[in-house]
Amino acid sequence: MLQIRIALKYADMTQRTPLSHLAPGQQGIIASVEGAEGLRQRLAALGFRAGRAVVVLRRASLRGPLHVRLGTTDVALRPAEAGGVSLRAVGPFAAQGA
């Protein structure tokens, strides 16, 4: 009865960390983007899409915005907005060679 095989690209679906929890120098792969309609659209337009890597470059003092990089795009966003971006495979960012 339950012999349905679903091949998923990503095996580890349980370990999710909000982008807002990352320290500078950490990176992760975007698993999902949640938030109000308009916010999701703007994030998508800036490159926040599942499967893409995002690196936290720095955080402003006094719990200010995060400075993150997706590919060649740098984005500043508040922790509140970053909280809607769930990441998996979080780890230190390998020094950029290329």
Next chain:
Amino acid sequence: MKRVALIGMPNTGKSTLFNRLTGSHARVGNWPGVTVDLATARVLVGAHMAELVDLPGLYDLHGFSDDELVARHFLEAARVDAVVVVLNSSQVDRQLALALQVKALGLPTLVLLNMADEAKRFGIEIDTARLANGLGLPVASLSARYGTGVPEALARLAHLLDEAGPPREALVRAALAEDHRREEQIEALVKSSVVVPERLSEHASDRIDRVVLHPWLGLPLFFLAMLAVFQAVFWVGAPLQDGVEAAFDFARRNALVPLVAGLPEMLRGLLVDGIWAGLATVAAFVPLIVVFFFFLAAVEDSGYLSRAAFLTDAFMARLGLDGRAFVMILMGFGCNVPALMGTRVMRDRPMRLLSMLTIPMSLCSARLQVFVFLAAAVFAPAQAPWVLFGLYVASFAAVVVTALAFRGRFASREPFVIELPPYRLPTVRQVWLRGWTEVSHFLKRATRFIFAGVIAVWFLTHFPAGVAPAGPDSMAGWIGTALQPVLGPLGIDEKLAVALIFGFVAKEVVIGAFAVIYGLEGDALAAGLAQSMDWVAATSFMIFTLVYTPCLSTVATLRAESRSAGFTALAVAWPLALAWAASFAFYQGMRALGF
């Protein structure tokens, strides 16, 4: 055994519905090959035994989040007989997109409008028959929480299963494969045909950011940079301003005055002292604005302004504003007008209005001229710079007070997500285009308003006919006298009150007004002012001048940018009230302390 998939966006009550339909029979099926747990349960639907599968909440069937992938892979791989799309009745306008996406898969689909009770409370009415017709799908309305409409929904599902043919997952796969193709196509297109524009290398931008976005050094560096920009604007703009003034004066003496010599005196006065003087006032503004805009365009083009927003956002968020508002308020220290226009980048209207309410509190260059003159006249040379510094602090305090007072009324949910572009060397062409657009906007808008204001002031100071201009018998003099009950407690006498009326047109006119009112000029005027008021009265006057009604150009811009007469009225009335309160507190406080 039929298989029915339950699909819906997050927060549509999909799981509540699942539990309602399945009762306690629900179990979490650990699907082989998937590490996600999907809840499944067997339910009797009409004559069919059906297996109901609760898919993860998703916004977009063509999205690429993990949850969306699970749903897609399930629909592709599992032999699904029918799909139930659960929508939130109150948000049906934006959620219908998902129903249409599912319909496009070619599977038998039932649309359920959940939370019907809540929608009814909001006054939302949905004509399900018409909606079903338009969608080409059966539609039923229900409330999963209270159970109303559930039997009808099940009946519709039974009917759908009666008519459903064998599952056709191949069709679904084909429909969804298009998404992957599009992704691959985008990637291929980008690789083959996109050229990255000229800019500083990635490493250079990173190195600059490491310094200018430094947790402690960032802000001081930012203030230094802005100070440098202001200095540069004055360094370049002030001589130009003098040049324009000289040119207008030359034209007045050598062309206009001889030209109108034959006209009646009253008309001549209006033309020369009213309209021409007004034109000259605007024109003298223009060089500063032009230079300011060109510098602004250059800074903007460099990518630095968004960094400034990044640095200041944490503080501004506590005021109900964001980092971009800070940048605009700072621009306001040059001139309020371009700063107000700069708030166009904010999409959210409440936040934009709140920013526009705070910007006129910025101590602009016009006010600075008044303060420099008065501080030099009344205070010792060693004290004057500190007085100016204190006024800058007061200006900032007025911004904070205004934001705190109105952040509740203009509460905003605007998310703060901005791109930080790599640093680019500003191009002359770009700076020219951008600067010129803003300058022509300013001219078009401000001219008309200033024109009218100047004529009005001329009438106030020259009527009734035959009085000394701006004297106690002129209309302006009457107003000055009439305002004494209000302005007297601030230490502002009749003559100063008349100067404030002039200042409404443009703040730098205040000094010119002193000259007319006291009949003195230059050093003699400074000496006369020092004699007529002590430091407490002078400071009270400066505080009032700092905060009170924005100048005509600013009011005109507020009106044009907000497109609201009510807001413009607030933006005029609030600073007046705040100015009065601040001056009153200072003047009476100092007097009470014995000064």
